[in-house]
Amino acid sequence: MIAIVDWVVALLVLVGAAFSVISAIGLARLPDIFTRSHAATKAATLGVLCVVLGAFMFFMVHTQEFSLRFTLTLVFVFVTAPVGGHLIARAAYNSGVPLAERSSQDALKKSRSESRSYSEKNTNSDK
Amino acid sequence: MAFQIMINLVMALLWMVINNAWSFASFISGFFLGLLVLYFVRGFFRERLYFHRIYASLVLVLIFFKELVLSSFSVARQILSPRLNIRPGIFEMETTLESEWEVTLLSLLITLTPGTLVVEVAPDNRSLFIHAMDLQSVEATEEEIRDSFEKAIREVSRQ
Numbered sequence: 059m060i061a062i063v064d065w066v067v068a069l070l071v072l073v074g075a076a077f078s079v080i081s082a083i084g085l086a087r088l089p090d091i092f093t094r095s096h097a098a099t100k101a102a103t104l105g106v107l108c109v110v111l112g113a114f115m116f117f118m119v120h121t122q123e124f125s126l127r128f129t130l131t132l133v134f135v136f137v138t139a140p141v142g143g144h145l146i147a148r149a150a151y152n153s154g155v156p157l158a159e160r161s162s163q164d165a166l167k168k169s170r171s172e173s174r175s176y177s178e179k180n181t182n183s184d185k
Numbered sequence: 186m187a188f189q190i191m192i193n194l195v196m197a198l199l200w201m202v203i204n205n206a207w208s209f210a211s212f213i214s215g216f217f218l219g220l221l222v223l224y225f226v227r228g229f230f231r232e233r234l235y236f237h238r239i240y241a242s243l244v245l246v247l248i249f250f251k252e253l254v255l256s257s258f259s260v261a262r263q264i265l266s267p268r269l270n271i272r273p274g275i276f277e278m279e280t281t282l283e284s285e286w287e288v289t290l291l292s293l294l295i296t297l298t299p300g301t302l303v304v305e306v307a308p309d310n311r312s313l314f315i316h317a318m319d320l321q322s323v324e325a326t327e328e329e330i331r332d333s334f335e336k337a338i339r340e341v342s343r344q
Contacts, residue, residue, distance in 0.1 A: 077257065084264035095272050096302060096318045097264060103297060104257040133252075140296035147304045147316060158273055165277040165314060 063119045074108030081105065089158035091150045099143035106135050164177045190237045200261050231263040238341060245337040252298050252333060260299040263319060274320040275304060278327050279312045280335060287338055288313075301326070 084097025114128040157164060191215060200215025201207060204289050220236060227234050263271055282288050292303040295315060305314045317326055 077261065080261045080264055084260070087269065089269070090273070092302065092304075092316045093271070093318050096260060096299060103299070104253060130240065133212065141294045144296050144303050147302050151304050155217040157275070163276060163320070165275050172206060
């Protein structure tokens, strides 16, 4: 039983490490900040998930310790990662970082320019 | 919902008093008997039974993990392919979810799923601006989010 769990733990930790490496490669290869943040915040989510799950199973079998602290780690990672990713992308967009040249479309730019002309029209009519 | 949970807790307490057994195990068995009683008297509540909502949340979590694994692999494949062959882009997705926490939950889930990232929420909460790493077709990506996350979230918040 313990031997099987050890294999599963090894597999989980390896998969987690592999995903972390892939996200690092993606960070270096991808063209702009938005696609890079995909690699950095997301591939890492699954990586962390696998590693923490492996650690949780290891300690549960070997020290008979049902530690809820690992679950807490997961909760915090899963709550902070999207908020951080969203804020970085938003800050980059608002400070005018261009999208990669190969990008197919930018719906936000269109909507921004529409709302700006709309508000300008409104302020003009106020005067 | 809070009322139903309270009734359930009171029933568990009652069960413990009747059996004169003050252990966690008897609390659990009392709690599940209370669930059963609540199920039989469900016609008297104006709301849905609260464990429907818990079930819907569990379904949402399962859907999320499925999407997480699937799209992690697709992102990994794109990163590792010898020639980068992706078409990133920002698209607008209209959402039918209304309350603040529903939209927040939807954008958290979208951002957590690899390959999509919420850049901005429109001021009126009606639409999300999503950056996708590989945008082959806007309709297909939108349809995917609508069918998985939005539907599941609506199931959780339904009265």
